[in-house]
Amino acid sequence: MKVVVVGGTGLIGSKVVRNLSDHGHEAVAASPNTGVNTLTGEGVAEVLQGAQVVVDVSNSPSFEDEAVMHFFRTCTTNLLKAAADAGVRHYVALSIVGTDRLPENGYFRAKLAQEELIKESGLPYSVVHATQFFEFMNGIADSATDGDTVRIAPVKFQPIHSDDVAAVVSRTAAGTPLDGTVEIAGPDTFRFDEMVRDVLTAQNDPRTVVADPRAPYFGSELEENSLVPGAGAQLAGTRFADWFARQQ
Template sequence: MKIVIIGGTGLIGSKVVAILSGKGHAVIAASPKGGVNAVTGEGLEDALAGADVVVDVANSPSWADDDVMAFFTGSSRNLLAAESQAGVKHHVALSIVNAERMPNSGYMRAKVAQENIIKDGRIPYTIVRATQFMEFMAGIGQGSVVEGAIRLSPALIQPIASDDVAAAVAEAAIAAPLNGTVEVAGPEQFRLDLIVGRALAAIGETRAIVTDPKALYFGTELDDTSLVPASNSKVRLGKLRYDDWQRQ
């Protein structure tokens, strides 16, 4: 199959490209640096010519509320229109577990809007919803500094390694469209403040960590259901445990 990966040079995209190329598929890693811009539409017609599947794992360069909404809605509309013209048979998109349950976050609102555009479109689709990546645990802490201290919620989180996310996205790309959603998560649950504390310690962060149930996570308060799948019986669990990932 010819498979076009939008955001194909990023963290997840580059891994998906490697997996699918290794399986013998004709894969194009599409990105603005390579002249393919889903937001403006530049290069889409040529990149999608003859494509069977389009995988969208692109991320907004700005997380300001208006910017991120414009990015995900604009790029999705442009992609679906170009896919319709090219005769693409399957649209795969990466999204976030429980995005609709965090409406105070502009980023989550934008991901929900993206999902709705895909669902309302004419292209058969699969949406892969993932929990937060293990790779971002330290960054979450560094972005949660208030008055010199790192303030973190003790809510449950079930982080997943990017390798496992990429494997799930690649699997979806070569399977039949679900016209629905699949969820993926890591194999373990942690308290957010504790797992982020471990990640920060590993990089030598010395600022104090304050556990605060009211601490915001991308603009929204959390509870124990916010960052974990509703039911592990219906979710695909990644293989890589946090300790093993950290040793890697």
């Protein structure tokens, strides 16, 4: 089976390509690095020729509100049209747990718009909602830093390892379309501020983490369950403590 992985040279995409290839599929990495640009349409029709499945794990180069909305709307529209023209039988997209809960977050709004385009396209589809990746902890701390203080909301947080995300996306791509959404998360739930504090302490980072209920998360104030999945989510096996110990 030919599977085109859009964003296939990135963190998740490269793992998905490897997983699918290891299971005997023809997995093709599609990205600007390989001559495929979904924003301009360059190379999209050509790479989708003969493909049965499209997996979109691409990401916007800019998180600015208008730019990220333009990216996901334009890229998804271009991909959906090309996929329909090519007779693709399964369209898989990676998104984020909570896209419909944080309307003030420009990135989440753009991902929600992407999901709506997919659902309205008429193509058989599957959407995978993942929580935040282990690998993003330092970036999250940096985004919440003001001087020497990191302000983080004391809410529930349930991150997941990127390997586990890639494994679920790969299995989903090789399976029957869900025509719906599956949620995935790590096995353990933390307090967001406590987890960031523990990570920075372990790295001998001198910044002070302050629990602030009104601290914005990329533009949005968080409620207790904004970032965690609902009942029935698939829980991955990799524990943050084990992964973090290996990184150190």
